[in-house]
Amino acid sequence: MATPISRIRNFSIIAHIDHGKSTLADRMLERTGAVTEREMREQLLDSMDIERERGITIKAQTVRLAYTAPDGSDYVLNLIDTPGHVDFSYEVSRSLAACEGAVLLVDAAQGVQAQTLANAYLAIEAGLEIVPVLNKIDLPAADPEARAYEIAAILGGDPDDVIRVSAKTGAGLDELLARIVADIPAPTGRADDPLRALVFDSHFDAYRGVVCSIRVMDGTLASGDTALFMATGGRHEVAELGVLTPFAKPVAALGPGESGYLITGVKEIDRIRVGDTVTHPHHKGITPLAGYAEPKPMVFSGLFPSDGDDFERLREALEKLRLNDASLVWQPETSRALGFGFRVGFLGLLHMEIVRERLEREYDLDLVATAPSVAYRVTMLDGSAREVKSPQDLPDAADRLKLEEPYVRAMVIVPSEFTGTVMELLQARRGLLDGMNYLTEERLELTYHVPLAEIVFDFFDTLKSRTRGFASLDYEPDDYRESDLVKVDILLAGEPVDAFSAIAHKDKAYVYGRSMTEKLRELIPRQLFDIAIQASIGSRIIARETVKARRKDVTAKCYGGDISRKKKLLQRQKEGKKRMKMVGSVEVPQDAFVAALRVDEDQ
Amino acid sequence: MSVQAPRACYVHVPFCARVCPYCDFAVVAGRNRDAERYCAAVEREIRADSPARPLEAVFIGGGTPSSVSPRLIGRILGALAERHGMASDVEISLESNPEDLGAHAVRDLAGTGVTRLSIGAQSLDPVVLDALGRVHEPDDVLRAVDAALDLMHSVNVDLIFGHPAESAASWQETLARVVAAGPHHVSTYMLTVERGTALSRAIAGGAPAPDEDVQADRFEMAVRVLDAAGYGHYEVSNHAQPGHECRYNLDVWANRSYLAYGLGAHGYRDGVRFRNVRALDAYLSRVEAGDSPRQGEERMSEWDVELERLMLGLRLRTGVAAGQGGRAFLASDAGRRFVAMGIVSHEAGVLRVERPLLTDAVIREVVALPRVSGP
Numbered sequence: 016m017a018t019p020i021s022r023i024r025n026f027s028i029i030a031h032i033d034h035g036k037s038t039l040a041d042r043m044l045e046r047t048g049a050v051t052e053r054e055m056r057e058q059l060l061d062s063m064d065i066e067r068e069r070g071i072t073i074k075a076q077t078v079r080l081a082y083t084a085p086d087g088s089d090y091v092l093n094l095i096d097t098p099g100h101v102d103f104s105y106e107v108s109r110s111l112a113a114c115e116g117a118v119l120l121v122d123a124a125q126g127v128q129a130q131t132l133a134n135a136y137l138a139i140e141a142g143l144e145i146v147p148v149l150n151k152i153d154l155p156a157a158d159p160e161a162r163a164y165e166i167a168a169i170l171g172g173d174p175d176d177v178i179r180v181s182a183k184t185g186a187g188l189d190e191l192l193a194r195i196v197a198d199i200p201a202p203t204g205r206a207d208d209p210l211r212a213l214v215f216d217s218h219f220d221a222y223r224g225v226v227c228s229i230r231v232m233d234g235t236l237a238s239g240d241t242a243l244f245m246a247t248g249g250r251h252e253v254a255e256l257g258v259l260t261p262f263a264k265p266v267a268a269l270g271p272g273e274s275g276y277l278i279t280g281v282k283e284i285d286r287i288r289v290g291d292t293v294t295h296p297h298h299k300g301i302t303p304l305a306g307y308a309e310p311k312p313m314v315f316s317g318l319f320p321s322d323g324d325d326f327e328r329l330r331e332a333l334e335k336l337r338l339n340d341a342s343l344v345w346q347p348e349t350s351r352a353l354g355f356g357f358r359v360g361f362l363g364l365l366h367m368e369i370v371r372e373r374l375e376r377e378y379d380l381d382l383v384a385t386a387p388s389v390a391y392r393v394t395m396l397d398g399s400a401r402e403v404k405s406p407q408d409l410p411d412a413a414d415r416l417k418l419e420e421p422y423v424r425a426m427v428i429v430p431s432e433f434t435g436t437v438m439e440l441l442q443a444r445r446g447l448l449d450g451m452n453y454l455t456e457e458r459l460e461l462t463y464h465v466p467l468a469e470i471v472f473d474f475f476d477t478l479k480s481r482t483r484g485f486a487s488l489d490y491e492p493d494d495y496r497e498s499d500l501v502k503v504d505i506l507l508a509g510e511p512v513d514a515f516s517a518i519a520h521k522d523k524a525y526v527y528g529r530s531m532t533e534k535l536r537e538l539i540p541r542q543l544f545d546i547a548i549q550a551s552i553g554s555r556i557i558a559r560e561t562v563k564a565r566r567k568d569v570t571a572k573c574y575g576g577d578i579s580r581k582k583k584l585l586q587r588q589k590e591g592k593k594r595m596k597m598v599g600s601v602e603v604p605q606d607a608f609v610a611a612l613r614v615d616e617d618q
Numbered sequence: 619m620s621v622q623a624p625r626a627c628y629v630h631v632p633f634c635a636r637v638c639p640y641c642d643f644a645v646v647a648g649r650n651r652d653a654e655r656y657c658a659a660v661e662r663e664i665r666a667d668s669p670a671r672p673l674e675a676v677f678i679g680g681g682t683p684s685s686v687s688p689r690l691i692g693r694i695l696g697a698l699a700e701r702h703g704m705a706s707d708v709e710i711s712l713e714s715n716p717e718d719l720g721a722h723a724v725r726d727l728a729g730t731g732v733t734r735l736s737i738g739a740q741s742l743d744p745v746v747l748d749a750l751g752r753v754h755e756p757d758d759v760l761r762a763v764d765a766a767l768d769l770m771h772s773v774n775v776d777l778i779f780g781h782p783a784e785s786a787a788s789w790q791e792t793l794a795r796v797v798a799a800g801p802h803h804v805s806t807y808m809l810t811v812e813r814g815t816a817l818s819r820a821i822a823g824g825a826p827a828p829d830e831d832v833q834a835d836r837f838e839m840a841v842r843v844l845d846a847a848g849y850g851h852y853e854v855s856n857h858a859q860p861g862h863e864c865r866y867n868l869d870v871w872a873n874r875s876y877l878a879y880g881l882g883a884h885g886y887r888d889g890v891r892f893r894n895v896r897a898l899d900a901y902l903s904r905v906e907a908g909d910s911p912r913q914g915e916e917r918m919s920e921w922d923v924e925l926e927r928l929m930l931g932l933r934l935r936t937g938v939a940a941g942q943g944g945r946a947f948l949a950s951d952a953g954r955r956f957v958a959m960g961i962v963s964h965e966a967g968v969l970r971v972e973r974p975l976l977t978d979a980v981i982r983e984v985v986a987l988p989r990v991s992g993p
Contacts, residue, residue, distance in 0.1 A: 541830075543959060543961070543976065543979060544959070563831075565830075565976075565979075566830065566831055566834035566975055566976075567808075567830045567831070567833055567834040567837070567975045567976075568975070568976050568977070568978045568979040569808075569854055569974065569975050569976065569977040569978045570810070570854075570977075570978055571807040571808040571809075571810050571854070571855050572807060572810075572855065573854070573930070573933055574867065574870060575628050575677075575867075575870045575876055575878065575884055575885070575886070576628075576882070576883070576884040576893075577884075578870075578884070578886075578891065578926060578929075578930070579884075579891050579916065581929070582925065582926060582929055582985050585929075585978065585981055585982045585985050585986075586982075586985050586986055588982055589982045589983070589985065589986040590986075592982075600955075
């Protein structure tokens with residue numbers, strides 16, 4: 016039974032992390048009868064374990080809801096879920112491209128946060144109608160009046176138009192659904208126009224192969240049709256079309272304005288490009304829909320199996336993860352200290368953490384990760400340019416004409432009492448103040464240009480702890496700027512340890528070198544000879560520590576009663592030593608690499 | 619592998635008035651009322667064993683053997699003589715605490731046949747004695763050494779060094795006073811924090827731990843002082859005037875077989891290492907029921923024997939015949955490294971650790987050597 020296009024609404028819910036997006040989606044599913052309470056699992060749309068545990072959404076999903084308005088007319092609401100974290104903003108923007116409207120959800124206690132703003136701007140840029148909503152009005156700390164005023168100040172509307180709901184209790188939900196239907200425009204497009212459908216997401220299903228999420232803009236796609244993917248040129252028969260209610264339900268066709276899934280039998284996720292336009296092969300002269308920029312990895316880290324024998328397992332695990340995460344890229348990397356591994360590119364820090372956690376948890380791998388790095392741009396003396404993602408690959412200073420690093424535009428929203436703290440922190444991170452904007456009298460938005468390398472380490476945690484959790488952060492790639500950068504090497508007994516090399520700003524190289532050598536002095540056990548631990552820039556030593564030779568390694572008593580025990584103890588100790596990594600003649604415990612690479616607060 | 623009947627024997631007497639905070643031996647405190655019953659059980663265990671050959675060295679260790687009546691010690695020695703026989707010049711060592719060695723005690727012990735008295739002095743500094751949880755006075759030690767020198771063939775003083783409460787001066791003075799007292803043998807033990815002891819719990823709770831470098835300094839001081847006084851450094855922790863090396867221990871370190879009786883005792887006979895149950899009640903009930911108190915045994919392979927020979931021999935300052943295992947070690951990367959660093963020497967077929975403080979670093983490599991076949 017086809018729904019008239021005037022009765023379709025496509026929308027997303029956009030919000031700062033933890034503002035209750037998933038809970039609101041759950042309530043909508045319940046209220047519209049899409050799922051019975053028995054079927055209701057908490058945060059149904061977040062299906063991955065890690066998403067549930069961390070309360071964040073990583074993969075966007077779409078669900079079709081049947082809604083009867085107070086006037087008795089029936090509607091189809093397509094709720095297109097969006098990820099809630101800054102690292103995944105590219106996924107947000109492609110979900111928004113499939114919508115006509117967005118519910119902007121704000122915590123009535125916390126108010127507008129950095130990602131609220133970032134997402135609101137994305138929605139405005141995409142030309143979406145925004146329905147502002149305050150959530151958690153049942154909280155004692157909620158201040159709906161002030162928060163509504165904040166929202167109105169950003170969106171330019173009337174504070175009274177901000178809907179107040181509690182996704183927890185369901186209060187205000189009916190009003191919200193009515194407003195979605197009333198405020199968000201119906202899609203446009205005609206069923207008999209040439210087909211144009213947008214692929215806004217894809218994932219890999221072990222049984223069905225690649226499953227695309229599509230939004231039909233014009234025309235109609237039917238089961239059995241041949242679909243032409245315009246960007247890749249691939250022609251694939253439509254094996255199945257369907258909608259998620261949230262349970263998969265095949266349909267014969269998807270008409271204009273409708274969203275659903277498309278299965279073609281393609282097994283390799285790389286053969287489907289998210290952002291591609293699907294049409295019929297016989298249509299000529301079709302203008303493809305605006306696609307998206309390819310997600311670009313911003314943060315890089317070397318991942319090495321603790322046990323060298325797990326290298327192949329790590330490769331297989333990365334390949335499997337990539338089936339559902341096309342943004343994941345890697346290349347093999349060899350470290351003298353850590354053995355064989357991969358340099359992996361991530362969209363951001365959270366993405367990196369999630370991937371590492373999934374590799375360790377779902378694939379039972381024990382990994383050592385090197386300090387995250389960014390992609391530097393090097394211009395050589397001969398004018399050629401290259402990108403450097405690993406300190407090991409940085410060409411000698413003598414061969415370089417110019418070294419540039421990526422900057423981001425960082426947006427911090429913070430109560431005004433912490434303004435000084437935040438400015439101090441960003442200044443220490445080489446940030447340049449770009450703008451300062453009071454949202455209300457007591458909260459303001461600070462915009463900075465700051466080197467990405469300065470925030471990939473521990474910036475977010477530091478920001479949170481110094482502002483007692485009140486600051487929120489969002490960032491977007493900005494430009495590349497020339498910086499006075501140097502490569503700091505760490506040497507053990509004269510041997511450079513590649514895993515500890517870092518590209519640092521000249522002013523911070525000394526601090527890095529000193530902190531790394533000090534940490535290693537604590538972590539490297541005394542051995543039979545003095546071990547020099549040095550930090551160097553080129554041939555210049557900038558810091559030095561010494562692990563003094565061990566003077567005593569002997570058991571006081573060894574008599575008749577101890578012989579077997581002592582032999583076994585020494586054999587076990589020797590076994591334990593085998594797990595150490597040798598750097599030249601120095602034995603370094605695996606833990607020392609991990610501990611040294613762990614970042615502390617004051618670095 | 620040559621299997622010779624043991625000529626050395628260990629007897630364990632587990633009773634102590636209290637457990638010292640650093641001790642992880644098989645000891646029982648506050649059960650001296652069971653001493654008579656225990657010694658009877660040991661006698662029974664001895665009688666049930668097959669005869670070896672006349673004993674040349676007996677070591678009665680503990681625990682605190684001096685805390686039980688010399689009469690009981692005499693009965694155990696009698697049982698040993700009856701079962702295995704005693705060589706005419708047998709060395710019979712007994713461990714003792716200074717506070718047990720009153721005027722009659724030393725004479726009574728000598729009367730049972732004990733020829734070598736080992737006195738658990740630990741220190742002559744009251745501060746250190748207190749930190750070690752010992753109850754005797756420094757003067758008790760000197761009196762006991764005096765009494766023993768008159769009646770015993772050999773006298774040993776046990777010392778513990780490297781407790782955080784000890785200073786360099788205090789250690790030096792302890793050594794000087796012990797040398798002046800003139801025992802024939804001095805054992806110097808670096809304080810070791812064993813798992814599960816009161817000491818290790820105290821350190822986990824924040825008490826200072828022994829410092830490795832300080833212990834190394836004190837070790838070197840002991841070797842220097844004792845060597846100058848005529849005590850040859852013959853094993854990592856042992857120093858003796860010529861001819862007064864502990865005969866029982868020399869057999870153990872030469873990887874010869876030895877008998878063992880009593881709870882928690884370990885022995886080595888016919889190529890098998892064995893150990894007895896460690897709990898007093900289990901030991902008593904087993905022996906009294908006519909059962910063997912053995913809890914475990916392990917037959918040593920030829921390669922095990924070779925590795926243990928090296929492990930024990932490398933602790934001796936004379937070194938050890940290199941043999942098959944020693945040659946394999948010298949050919950290994952680790953062996954070459956140790957020789958190059960001067961930690962191990964190899965001369966005239968003798969392998970020797972030149973820096974006794976690093977003995978375990980060497981042994982750790984030796985005991986991990988892969989089996990070599992053929993002579």
